[in-house]
Amino acid sequence: MALIHIATRGSALALAQSNAVLAQCRAAFPDLEFALKIIKTTGDKLQTASMAQEGSSLPKGLFTKELEVALLESTADMAVHSLKDLPTELPTGLRLGSVGKRADVRDVLLYRDVSAKAGRRGFAAGTKVDQLPSGAVVATSSTRRRAQLLEANAGIKAPDIRGNVLTRIQKLAENAELDGTILALAGLTRLNYKISDEGYLTGENVPAGIRATVLSTEIMLPCVGQGAVGIEIRDTDERLANICARLNDLETFQCVTAEREFLAGMGGGCQSPVAAYALMQGHRLTMTALSFANGPMRRAEASRTPEQAAELGRFLASQLKA
Numbered sequence: 001m002a003l004i005h006i007a008t009r010g011s012a013l014a015l016a017q018s019n020a021v022l023a024q025c026r027a028a029f030p031d032l033e034f035a036l037k038i039i040k041t042t043g044d045k046l047q048t049a050s051m052a053q054e055g056s057s058l059p060k061g062l063f064t065k066e067l068e069v070a071l072l073e074s075t076a077d078m079a080v081h082s083l084k085d086l087p088t089e090l091p092t093g094l095r096l097g098s099v100g101k102r103a104d105v106r107d108v109l110l111y112r113d114v115s116a117k118a119g120r121r122g123f124a125a126g127t128k129v130d131q132l133p134s135g136a137v138v139a140t141s142s143t144r145r146r147a148q149l150l151e152a153n154a155g156i157k158a159p160d161i162r163g164n165v166l167t168r169i170q171k172l173a174e175n176a177e178l179d180g181t182i183l184a185l186a187g188l189t190r191l192n193y194k195i196s197d198e199g200y201l202t203g204e205n206v207p208a209g210i211r212a213t214v215l216s217t218e219i220m221l222p223c224v225g226q227g228a229v230g231i232e233i234r235d236t237d238e239r240l241a242n243i244c245a246r247l248n249d250l251e252t253f254q255c256v257t258a259e260r261e262f263l264a265g266m267g268g269g270c271q272s273p274v275a276a277y278a279l280m281q282g283h284r285l286t287m288t289a290l291s292f293a294n295g296p297m298r299r300a301e302a303s304r305t306p307e308q309a310a311e312l313g314r315f316l317a318s319q320l321k322a
Helices: 012-028 065-072 143-152 165-174 185-190 238-247 250-266 306-321
Strands: 004-008 034-038 078-082 094-099 107-112 180-184 210-214 229-234 274-281 284-291 298-304
Touching: 004 012, 004 065, 012 034, 012 078, 012 165, 012 185, 012 229, 012 238, 065 078, 065 094, 065 229, 078 238, 094 238, 094 250, 107 165, 107 185, 143 274, 165 180, 165 210, 180 185, 229 238, 250 274, 250 284, 250 306, 274 306, 284 306, 298 306
Parallel strands: 004 034, 004 078
Antiparallel strands: 078 229, 094 229, 107 180, 107 210, 274 284, 284 298
16 A cells, blocks of 8 residues: 655744644554655745744745645645644645644743853743843744734833744843744743743753743734644545544634634734634634724624534635625
8 A cells, every 4th residue: 555645844833733643543554654745945945034024035834835746746744733834825726735733833932041051131030022131132024913012011122033943932031132033832842841830941951941931822823823733635635634624623624624714814924913802602612803904903793503613714805895
C-alpha cells in the first residue's frame, strides 16, 4: 500500500504538531503507512522580515505555500498547519480536510522576574499588561497583539520580534532593552513548556527567572484559528477525505469555520489587526470579534446555530466593516 506523506515545516512547534497528527493517523489507521515530509517555507527563510508586511511587500501564505505546492504536485498527501497561518482563500484544488480538537486559545505575557540581573528590569508574579510601567517594551510580531497591548496600556512600546519560541524567550532573558513578549499558550504547551504554581515558565533550555501571566480573552482576544491544527488535502482525493473524517473534531471545525469566514469577510490575512473567538455555549455557537482595521477598536458579538457557522462569521464582518 502506498506511503502517505504528511507535509510539515521543520520548526520545533510544527514538528510537535505534525508528530501528534502522525500518531493519530497511525492509531486510527494501523494498516496504512504514514511518514512526515519536512519542507522549508518562505516564512522560515525570512527570519528578519516583519510579519506585518505580509500581503504588501511580503507574499501571503508565508508558512503554507511550499506545503501546498507539494500537495498540488502530489509529492505530499496531507499538509499540517497551525490554522492561524492558513489563509482563508486556498489554492484551487485544495481544501481544509479536518481540524483537531482545539487547545487553549489564550496568550501569555512573558517577562523577567524582579531578581533579574543588574540592568535588566523585572516584575512581580502575576503582572498584567495594564500594570506595566510607561515605556515598558513588549515585543511581538503580531499586529493583533500589538493593537490590543496598546489598547490595554497606551504607555508601552511594542516593537517587532522574530524567531522561534525558544529564540524569543532567550531574547527576553538576555536583552536589557526588552521587558516582555507575548506567545500563544497552545504553542508553549505543545513544546512541553509549563507554567509553575509560582508563575515561572519551565521547560528544556528555558532561562531561569522567566515569569508568565496567562492573559484573559477580554484583554487579548486570540487570532482566527489560534490553538487549532488543520490538515489541508486535495479536494478530489476521497481516500484522504476519509482519513480526515476520522481525525476531525466537529465542534472545533464549526468554531474555526465561523472565525475564518469573519476574516475572509474583513478582507485580511493572518496578520490583519483583527481577532475572533468562537465557542459553543449550550446549543449555540457564539463568537466575539474585534477590529482595529479602520481606526479605534470596534468589538461585536453574535450567536447562531452550529450549522450557521459561516453565516455567523460573515455577519460579524459586516457589523465591523459598516
